Amino acid sequence: MCESAQTGPVILLGCGRLGSAVLEGWLNTGAVVPKNIIVLTPSTKPMAEDAAARGARLNPPVGDLAEASALVIAVKPAKWRDALLPLLPHLAADVALVSAMAGVKADDIAMATNRAVVRVMPTTAVAQASGVAAVWAEREHTRAVAHSLFEPLADVVDLADEDQMDAATAVAGSAPAFIYAFARALARAGEARGLSPDAAARLATGALRSAGAGAGTGAPLSDLIARIASPGGTTQAGLEAMGATGDLDRAAEAAVKFAVYRAGELSA
Ligand SMILES: NC(=O)c1ccc[n+]([C@@H]2O[C@H](COP(=O)([O-])OP(=O)(O)OC[C@H]3O[C@@H](n4cnc5c(N)ncnc54)[C@H](OP(=O)(O)O)[C@@H]3O)[C@@H](O)[C@H]2O)c1
Known part of the structure; x- marks a missing residue:
């Protein structure tokens, strides 16, 4: 320091x-x-x-x-x-x-x-x-x-x-809201599978806390994913489904792109 x-x-x-x-x-x-x-x-x-x-x-x-x-x-x-x-x-x-x-x-x-x-x-x-x-x-x-x-x-x-500041703003400053939005989408998906709204929200929020605790260890993101996704297991099945459609990458790219674009507008 x-x-x-x-x-x-x-x-x-x-x-x-x-x-x-x-x-x-x-x-x-x-x-x-x-x-x-x-x-x-x-x-x-x-x-x-x-x-x-x-x-x-x-x-x-x-x-x-x-x-x-x-x-x-x-x-x-x-x-x-x-x-x-x-x-x-x-x-x-x-x-x-x-x-x-x-x-x-x-x-x-x-x-x-x-x-x-x-x-x-x-x-x-x-x-x-x-x-x-x-x-x-x-x-x-x-x-x-x-x-x-x-x-x-x-x-x-x-x-x-x-020039990297706008991208950093999207990937850090704004990103917690993007990640909360993803957790909220997970909760909705859980509701669609029969969870009560309260249970789905608490489980998704708890998952977010658990993810944060993992991130707090400083381990690389790929390692954190690998620790949870055992081969042939449920997590891996979900990850493969997300990767197969490309929707997750597209959503992240769109969020960063438009946040950067908005930062450009604000500085104009
Ligand atoms: N929120 C985030 O997560 C975040 C993250 C990174 C960076 N930022 C940046 O932080 C800045 C503030 O964002 P924010 O979300 O905190 O907005 P905010 O909640 O609206 O806070 C802005 C504050 O500025 C005050 N203000 C207005 N005129 C002032 C003056 N003449 N003197 C002193 N204070 C004055 C306002 O006071 P009143 O309430 O009395 O009107 C208000 O409380 C933005 O430039 C944003 O880009 C925000």
Whole structure:
């Protein structure tokens, strides 16, 4: 971990779904101690209130912002200019801007702010310190800042090129929802085979938890599959059926393709 990269307080700009998850992760792990957290949010959020109760600063006077060594942008892509640009006169010249926004190019933010930018694409499981986060930065220092903020919360994957960020967003940031959707489809298939809706939903959710536990071991995906699919068994029969039609690959390709396409639209 790059402990020296982030030295002062961190501003969290936006405390919605992702901002709250990041904040929860910092509070749970101590990656950023509450006295070093500044949360800027237009409306009351439970996680921001919780952080404030533990010593974080919630919407402090703008004079406090100059202390910050990093600012995490967790607002919607369409909102970043309105949210960030009014803060610029109050931010230190060397503050690192850590953008968690899908689709917004680092250069666009850097040119509008005259600050160094690192892009990070985390999953909301950072709240439980079990997320994954893709990171890209032009400069080593800003990359190190993102590592220091996210490594305690996530498996941080460095990307070689910013162009890979949209694909990483689809394969990591969005993918938990794709996988939940698949588990929901499995539950429906179970219902069609006679399971009650409650039993099907609990079994599919439990299967997802079991899959997550396997993934947590760090074993390669092919090994995880092979551990369950004994030759000639039920799992192998199901896997062969999925592979035979190509529908699974097509669904995954379509999900990634259209998520990447949407990221392109957001950055336009
Ligand atoms: N959700 C995910 O899983 C995920 C994963 C990776 C990356 N991201 C990225 O994270 C960003 C936020 O997504 P989200 O899902 O968390 O959206 P969200 O739940 O709508 O949160 C956005 C937050 O931004 C706040 N906001 C708006 N204007 C602001 C301002 N001027 N100053 C401070 N905060 C302001 C909003 O406050 P109010 O509620 O008061 O309007 C809202 O709570 C997006 O750019 C997205 O691409 C999301």
